[in-house]
Amino acid sequence: MIVPTTKDLAEAAGVSLATVDRVLNDRPNVSQKTRDKVQAAIEQIGFVRNLAAVNLLRNKPYKFRFILPKRGDLYLKELIQQVEHANKSLRSDMTFADVEQLDMGDPHLVANYITSIDPSDLDGLAIMAPESPPVRDAISRLNERGVHIVQFLSAQENLAQLDFVGVNNYAAGATAAKIVGKFSGSQTGSIMVISETMLSSDSIERRHGFDAVINARFENLRPLPSLETYGEVSRAKRIIGNQLEHCDDIVGVYIMSSEARIPIEVMCEKLNLSDITVVVHERTPFSETALKNDQIDAIIAQNPGHAVRSALRILRARSEAREPNSAQESIRIEILLDENL
Amino acid sequence: MIVPTTKDLAEAAGVSLATVDRVLNDRPNVSQKTRDKVQAAIEQIGFVRNLAAVNLLRNKPYKFRFILPKRGDLYLKELIQQVEHANKSLRSDMTFADVEQLDMGDPHLVANYITSIDPSDLDGLAIMAPESPPVRDAISRLNERGVHIVQFLSAQENLAQLDFVGVNNYAAGATAAKIVGKFSGSQTGSIMVISETMLSSDSIERRHGFDAVINARFENLRPLPSLETYGEVSRAKRIIGNQLEHCDDIVGVYIMSSEARIPIEVMCEKLNLSDITVVVHERTPFSETALKNDQIDAIIAQNPGHAVRSALRILRARSEAREPNSAQESIRIEILLDENL
DNA sequence: AGAAAAATGAGGTACGTACATCATTTTTTG
DNA sequence: CAAAAAATGATGTACGTACCTCATTTTTCT
Numbered sequence: 001m002i003v004p005t006t007k008d009l010a011e012a013a014g015v016s017l018a019t020v021d022r023v024l025n026d027r028p029n030v031s032q033k034t035r036d037k038v039q040a041a042i043e044q045i046g047f048v049r050n051l052a053a054v055n056l057l058r059n060k061p062y063k064f065r066f067i068l069p070k071r072g073d074l075y076l077k078e079l080i081q082q083v084e085h086a087n088k089s090l091r092s093d094m095t096f097a098d099v100e101q102l103d104m105g106d107p108h109l110v111a112n113y114i115t116s117i118d119p120s121d122l123d124g125l126a127i128m129a130p131e132s133p134p135v136r137d138a139i140s141r142l143n144e145r146g147v148h149i150v151q152f153l154s155a156q157e158n159l160a161q162l163d164f165v166g167v168n169n170y171a172a173g174a175t176a177a178k179i180v181g182k183f184s185g186s187q188t189g190s191i192m193v194i195s196e197t198m199l200s201s202d203s204i205e206r207r208h209g210f211d212a213v214i215n216a217r218f219e220n221l222r223p224l225p226s227l228e229t230y231g232e233v234s235r236a237k238r239i240i241g242n243q244l245e246h247c248d249d250i251v252g253v254y255i256m257s258s259e260a261r262i263p264i265e266v267m268c269e270k271l272n273l274s275d276i277t278v279v280v281h282e283r284t285p286f287s288e289t290a291l292k293n294d295q296i297d298a299i300i301a302q303n304p305g306h307a308v309r310s311a312l313r314i315l316r317a318r319s320e321a322r323e324p325n326s327a328q329e330s331i332r333i334e335i336l337l338d339e340n341l
Numbered sequence: 342m343i344v345p346t347t348k349d350l351a352e353a354a355g356v357s358l359a360t361v362d363r364v365l366n367d368r369p370n371v372s373q374k375t376r377d378k379v380q381a382a383i384e385q386i387g388f389v390r391n392l393a394a395v396n397l398l399r400n401k402p403y404k405f406r407f408i409l410p411k412r413g414d415l416y417l418k419e420l421i422q423q424v425e426h427a428n429k430s431l432r433s434d435m436t437f438a439d440v441e442q443l444d445m446g447d448p449h450l451v452a453n454y455i456t457s458i459d460p461s462d463l464d465g466l467a468i469m470a471p472e473s474p475p476v477r478d479a480i481s482r483l484n485e486r487g488v489h490i491v492q493f494l495s496a497q498e499n500l501a502q503l504d505f506v507g508v509n510n511y512a513a514g515a516t517a518a519k520i521v522g523k524f525s526g527s528q529t530g531s532i533m534v535i536s537e538t539m540l541s542s543d544s545i546e547r548r549h550g551f552d553a554v555i556n557a558r559f560e561n562l563r564p565l566p567s568l569e570t571y572g573e574v575s576r577a578k579r580i581i582g583n584q585l586e587h588c589d590d591i592v593g594v595y596i597m598s599s600e601a602r603i604p605i606e607v608m609c610e611k612l613n614l615s616d617i618t619v620v621v622h623e624r625t626p627f628s629e630t631a632l633k634n635d636q637i638d639a640i641i642a643q644n645p646g647h648a649v650r651s652a653l654r655i656l657r658a659r660s661e662a663r664e665p666n667s668a669q670e671s672i673r674i675e676i677l678l679d680e681n682l
Numbered sequence: 683a684g685a686a687a688a689a690t691g692a693g694g695t696a697c698g699t700a701c702a703t704c705a706t707t708t709t710t711t712g
Numbered sequence: 713c714a715a716a717a718a719a720t721g722a723t724g725t726a727c728g729t730a731c732c733t734c735a736t737t738t739t740t741c742t
Contacts, residue, residue: 001402001404001437003402003435005727005728005729006728006729006730007728015690015691016690016691016692017691017692017693018690018691018692018693019689019690019691021729021730021731022689022690024729024730025729025730025731027731028688029688029689029690030688030689030690031688031689031690031739034689034690046432048432048433049433049728049729050397050400050433050435050727050728050729051393051433051434052392052393052394052396052397052400052434052435052727052728052729053393053397053697053727053728053729053730054728054729054730055393055697056391056393056394056397056696056697056698056699056727056728056729057696057697057728057729057730057731058697058729058730059391059393059696059697059698061342061344063342085668089666091387091389092389092390092391092392093392093393094344094391094393096342171680171681172681174680174681175678175680175681177680178678178679178680179678182523182524182526182638183523183524185523185526185527186526186527209680213680297523303673305668305669309669325430327426327646328646328650332644332675332681333680333681334673334675334676335675335676335678335681337516337519337520337676338519339512339515339516339518339519339550339554339674340512340513340515340516340673340674340676346697346698346699347698347699347700348698356720356721357720357721357722358721358722358723359720359721359722359723360719360720360721362699362700362701363719363720365699365700366699366700366701368701369718370718370719370720371718371719371720372709372718372719372720375719375720390698390699391697391698391699393697393698393699394697394698394699394700394727395698395699395700396727397697397698397699397726397727397728397729398698398699398700398701398726398727399699399700399727400726400727400728
């Protein structure tokens with residue numbers, strides 16, 4: 001099997017190598033007639049650039065950075081590990097990735113960090129940060145200065161023109177609702193909804209999706225107002241305990257944020273979780289164990305390894321002025337049960 | 342940012358380029374002391390082979406083939422399209438893939454085809470074929486003659502040493518059972534189980550997984566014996582109609598094979614599918630529509646694009662004597678609902 | 683027709699690695 | 713201690729493409 005090279009292409013088109021080069025790389029001073037001739041020859045012999053040769057010639061290291069929250073949970077830890085792993089396995093491809101963790105509570109700090117980035121140091125940025133105007137503007141400006149951007153797992157409003165890697169959170173909430181609803185059978189009762197915070201658009205979208213499905217399809221179920229733990233154990237104990245006291249018909253729980261540990265541990269003390277339907281987000285060692293122990297019934301997950309690799313593939317494609325393969329880059333909303341873990 | 346080359350490595354190790362080459366490519370006539378010195382330098386400066394340069398030098402086209410059934414359904418069509426798509430997008434990587442469709446009803450024909458393959462024509466084979474001793478032996482012999490093999494979506498017994506791409510069918514059946522069971526609520530009744538054939542190990546494993554979960558967790562449900570359609574509409578009509586007449590407490594249906602169309606269309610005429618729980622396998626235009634129309638409740642799927650790309654990545658890795666990245670290559674059992682489609 | 687402009691050809695260099703060959707140095711052996 | 717063997721160095725070529733310069737041919741314009 002012979003794979004045609006530029007030399008073969010020149011021969012097939014009846015022109016010189018120099019002209020083939022002019023056509024392939026869109027250089028000036030080629031007549032339309034010659035362009036057509038070469039194009040026809042490309043089709044005819046099925047010429048395709050040899051990527052290895054192109055990459056070798058370019059021979060530029062691509063440097064990408066993930067901006068992630070400083071405070072976080074097991075899912076964050078998993079993400080960081082995935083970035084490190086990708087960094088190792090992509091070194092031979094001249095792709096380098098690292099992580100910068102920032103305090104997301106301070107939008108100006110985040111914006112300042114983004115603004116301080118030197119475009120000659122960095123080819124691309126994957127950023128996971130709560131929505132905020134200063135951050136959004138800093139991202140826009142950095143992008144205009146030539147750094148490629150991927151909005152990672154959480155999107156900024158009005159930046160739809162930038163690539164996004166992650167799931168549709170409305171659909172994720174809707175999926176959780178369907179599971180909670182169907183798994184609860186014909187029971188009548190209330191559904192607890194617990195979040196770390198309702199300030200992020202992710203949480204808001206999930207909640208909307210959740211409510212839409214519950215209200216439309218499960219008249220027997222009553223979703224309760226969102227409880228916000230702020231990631232604090234004592235607060236979680238208080239507000240969850242409070243609600244459990246005032247509400248004796250709980251048949252399901254939806255934990256919207258990726259840290260399921262605190263709410264689950266608090267609730268374990270007060271009631272038998274295997275009697276009700278519990279749905280959480282993100283696969284972590286904790287949620288996996290909880291699934292196996294029947295403390296929870298389903299995990300709604302977005303695969304962190306896929307997400308990291310996808311972000312890097314997109315950044316790499318953009319850096320080489322290629323179009324990303326969109327079909328491959330969509331992140332699925334996974335439903336994990338004990339059986340398909 | 343500077344990426345170290347072999348030249349830098351030679352300098353760091355205090356040896357010549359020739360010696361670096363000897364160490365990197367495991368050639369003879371190097372003292373252990375020098376080997377250690379170079380190894381230490383590799384760690385120290387973080388040297389990694391430049392894949393682009395290696396590939397360019399090797400410059401060998403890799404030719405892979407998928408052996409798929411001749412008769413098939415929409416899922417098969419999707420698989421073929423994915424192979425064609427991958428073939429196009431991997432051309433620049435010197436990876437070529439095509440499809441050969443064989444009549445799987447005749448194991449000897451399949452075995453003969455495999456045997457007739459010339460190892461100098463083909464670097465690897467992804468094969469999806471029902472279990473049978475002649476096929477298994479032909480695969481083994483072809484593998485010994487230097488063609489890399491991936492068992493694609495369906496595995497042969499006793500060939501565990503070969504790579505496998507696909508899901509655990511026992512777990513897939515168990516997952517289907519969990520969905521059927523939970524979605525049926527507290528209803529008591531029978532579950533229909535429909536398959537194209539029960540002769541394949543895939544079907545058998547799915548059935549075992551399904552029964553195990555139903556029997557262990559859902560005492561209220563009674564799984565009926567498998568109905569085999571053989572892919573024939575008239576037969577399907579007869580046996581399904583028969584069962585519906587003799588059984589008036591059907592609360593769920595599990596369609597095990599990837600062609601859900603025939604059973605669904607037959608059953609639509611006889612009962613209202615939105616009243617019962619229906620679970621099928623594989624996402625196709627048909628099953629997607631059925632999900633949206635509430636004719637079915639869930640799809641248990643293995644992503645065909647992932648499967649094809651994964652098989653090709655494994656074959657490529659094996660062809661280059663690399664170890665495949667196993668973490669990336671596992672195919673998930675996806676649960677698709679109307680909400681996360 | 684002749685000058686200017688455009689188009690094309692010819693040939694070289696570079697990317698990083700693998701794999702040669704041959705010369706030279708160092709170590710081991712009898 | 714000399715001869716054989718092992719280890720190391722020096723140097724060249726090739727892979728396919730991109731980009732460069734310079735010479736030559738063809739076309740266009742006046």
